[in-house]
Amino acid sequence: MIFRIGNGFSENSPLPQGHGGRARLRLHARPGAGCACLIDLDCAIPIFRHGLGTIAARCHGKIAEMCGTDLHLDKLRKARERGLIDRFGLYGLQWGDPDERSDLVAVRDRFVWPLVHPDKVTVEIGPGGGRWTRYLVPCRTLYLVDRYPELLAELSRNFHAPNMVFVQNSGTDLPGIADKTVDLVFSYGTFVHFELPIIAAYLEEINRILKPGGDVVLQYADKTKPVGAETPSFPDCDPERIAALVRDTGFRIVEQEDTLLNNSGIIRFSI
Template identity: 30%
Template sequence: MELKHPLPPGRSYDQLLNHYNIEKALAEKLKNSDRETRRHIFASMYDELFSKVPDHPRLTQRSSDRVTAITNKVKASIIDRFIDKLSTYVEFAPGDCRFAIETAKKVNEVFGIDISDQRNPADIFPQNFKLIIYDGYSIPELKENTIDIVFSYQLIEHLHPEDTKLHFELVNKILKPGGRYVFQTPHALSGPYDISMFFSDEPEGFHLKEWKYSEIKSLVKETGYSSFQTRWSAGGFDFQLPYLYFFSCESLLRSFPKPRIKKVAKRLIPMLYGVAVK
């Protein structure tokens, strides 16, 4: 298969193709499964992926303090404006949980919610942190109306389209009135952003759906949030912009020739970044 992008540092063509084929096959199982079956797939899919793709970036990043620091700096630039020492904070899909360790210094209590434990056994975790492994649908360990801030970074694109509404409902349930769900996810018009980017023009791996602002706004309204704030972030800049800006960009880009859409979208809408307020 022809590469659509240069090889990433430290990975060969064969490694990349192996990653693509394995992730694509697992994604197809997810896409074609019912909700009950997905519970079981979710519980094991990352373990299976990591066992068959030992060069996966999530695994190699664990041994790279530099890469971890860069990623955590990006996350902090997003979430720090929303938290304080009194906050009860939830991070969905915290991965190795190293960002949660840093955030625990800035808030009252931290819960990490994930479908598998990806922590490094050598890491030491603070007393105000707890990792909860869940089935993707319910979190009985957390009571309703108890959380101030929920955060996810590049998570929503991994959810089955049928399950995304349930995810927003679940977050709404655990948030306090006035609590906020802060999330950032790849924008559909500039993707794909998963392993597919090297071989395809559409997301075929674990990015089961990449979203547009217009779609997310409808979903936020449908799942009972009181308001939806839209933000723009890139190159160290982060500020709120009216939804009309993003809606206009998405409408304008529909008239562009397909080869140009991705290039222009990356400049106008680098990522989908929103805050849903309960």
């Protein structure tokens, strides 16, 4: 299901009606590019509904069922109960601010800013509350993909722009995004919780939508690191396995960073 954010819609909105955003939130633009302050959601309405993606359908929905139905919703619930969203100003910042924490600053400066451009069509998978979304706003079109309407609703509380398209998927598909139309796919804090079959299914869909020469940046779990090994929600994944999956799906690895983060890695690849 796809949700477009903008004026003029009022009936049967599946997302909550907008209210005053937090003015202290900083919505970023790449140096030299303009970006308006995006607050106040007017409303949202589903434009059209798509069925399961080809991979999920082929597997009778079994892959989608592996996505950890309760994990991300539980994290959102706990953040609300503990007042973390009000405290930090944005859901997700309790895990670190890419403007302040040195390793996340390095991720931002190396894997985000250089790839963001006003002419690009971008997809963010698992945007959460918008911790990384705010850097992607300057793109021409920004698809924000999540399985859970509750998380899309949380994101929409503070982000509103005519170039943003909210997409509810079935767990591994990218519905409503046409073949070979996307310049950049980005995901942080999401694939670290996915088992390898789910990652493989997503890679097939990413291969479908990515333009030749487009970029993909994913954070993945690394169980070879002590902190990664001690994280219960992380799958049995490591740099070699993720690299093999990426290559097997027909991608070319541009760079793979395995030392920057203490529990995970970053991989950038292209077609």
